[in-house]
Amino acid sequence: MVRPGFESCLLIGPALQWKFRKEVPFPCLSPVRMGGAVSAGEDNDELIDNLKEAHYIRSELVERAFRAIDRADYYLDEYRDNAYKDLAWRHGNIHLSAPCIYSEVMEALDLRPGLSFLNLGSGTGYLSTMVGLTLGPFGVNHGVELHPDVIQYAYRKLDCFIKTSDSFDKFEFCEPSFVVGNCLEIPPECRQYDRVYCGAGVQRDHEEYMKNLLKVGGILVLPLEEKLTKITRTGQSSWETKKIIAVSFAPLVLPKHNTNGKPRTVPLPIFEVRTLQELARISIRHALRVPTDSGEGQPRPRGSFGGGRGLGVGGLHKYGPRFKRRRVHRRHCNSVVLANKHVLRSSGIAYPLTPDSNNNSGEEEQGRAHRGAGEDEAAAEEEEDEEEEAERETGELLRVEPPVNVLRERVLCLPLPEPLKMYLLYYREK
Incomplete structure (x- = not known):
């Protein structure tokens, strides 16, 4: 329950219900930064600019991930006007956390290409998709979600991102996999992860359970007893804990008992070994993404068409696609x-x-x-x-022409059968 005098808003998400305060004095933390503290933007880029200015986004890697995915794409069409506010959004079981919460989580996770990630309460898949851009094609990206309808929504948004977003072609991607279930019913013998995020309030009773999901050297980010907390596993039985911001979450949804008395378990997605066909596809896309000679004997600048494993090496655009309308006529600089x-x-x-x-x-x-x-x-x-x-x-406001998707153009020009071209473009039918 929120104490009198504190402004709060309600976030209800998959497998969880949680509140957070906008401003809560907490003696051991820097000034608390919560939803609503950042000015609303006109578009996704302006929202990210505001998050950077307020120091929610502090690293270039996190900035690239946020810019590569338009937050409004994960809203229902009738609510898109609210997408660029630093506020949470909920419609039924579908929810998105405030951008400042996601940015704090992304910064705390300290993601790198090739890591394994588990998202407890994966929701719309917005966070998992940003993480996937960072992990690259050889990472692992799993999510557990309580509500089946939210899983369906997440897969629709994921499919739309893969088929329509230029970011998918500019950066190598670790596609997330989601399963339905309660995150407290993961079997103890399951495989451990490099990074774990839990989006529901965790009490001390479940702290050890969450820690056991981590590999040695792994990082767990979760709201622990009203404080967003980063826990690093430094050894088999040693941990480092850092408090990030003060929050107030409703607790995890406790599992229901089966009628036969046996505990229910959630089978996590399996760790699949890449097939030769998948490896060939990854290699071809990477080769087409790598800089080549411009035809004049000069190598193309790396920033103009870069490749790499995930966002750590760069992409076609430094920060992914920019959707904001830019005026062609710029103000003249007259410094003397x-x-x-x-x-x-x-x-x-x-x-x-x-x-x-x-x-x-x-x-x-x-x-x-x-x-x-x-x-x-x-x-x-x-x-x-x-x-x-x-x-x-x-009615003819000037617009900047969208950047050319070079990877897609190169794939379509290859002397290959059409189904193979579509496979290289990842236009796949499930």
Whole structure:
């Protein structure tokens, strides 16, 4: 129960129901950062910019993952207008946590390509998909979700991401697998993971249960007794614990007893060994993604078409696709400096100073240059505003052309049968 005087909002997610406070004084933590503290953005990129400015997103790897996936794609169409607010969203059993919660979790997990990840309460699959971009094709990405309808929703969103998002072609991906069940019914003999996240409140009674899901050297992030906590397994029986932020979660949903008295178990997805066909597909896509000569004997810059295992090495775009509309007409830069008795402007034109500039005339000339620059900038702003107003009236606001999906174009140009091309593009039918 939230104490009087604290502002709270309700997040109800798969296999869990949990609350968190917007601002809760906690003596051992830096200022608490919770949902609603970040300004709303106009689109996904602006939301990420705000999260960075507020220091929720602190690493380039996490920033790339957030930019590569449009948060609005995981909303129902009628609620997309709220996607770029730093707030949780819920509709029935479907939920998304506040962006600041996901960013704190992603930072704490310290993900790297090739690791294994278990998401307890996987929900829409939004977090698991971001993790998959980071793990690369040789990682393991599993989720457990209580509600079957949410599993179906997650797989629909995953299929849409694979078939339509350019991020799938720009970064190598570890596809998540979800199973229905209660995360407290995982058999004790199950395989352990490098990274585990639990999205429900965990009491001390279940702390050891959660720790046993980790490999030595692994990281567990969970809300433990009203504090989002990072636990690192340093040895077979040694642990390091770090408190991240103060939160208030409803506890995990306890398992129901079977009528026959036997405990129910949740079979986790199996750790599949890659087939030769899958390895060939991964290798071909990677080879097509690697930089090649531009035709003039100069190698293509790595940032223009990079490959790699996961987001750690880069992609076609440094931060994945950017959906925000950018105006073509940019404001002119009119910064003025003095160098060798010439006034240099950003246009590259040098304006000579008068001969009497030995005394204070240089300062006067610089002042006049700055005033002139200010007038030019004001005129440019006025012109740009007039153009924008005219474009609004005609309904023809300028848009930047979307970047070319080079990997897809290269695959389609290969002299291969059409079904094989579709397999390389991952247009697969289940």
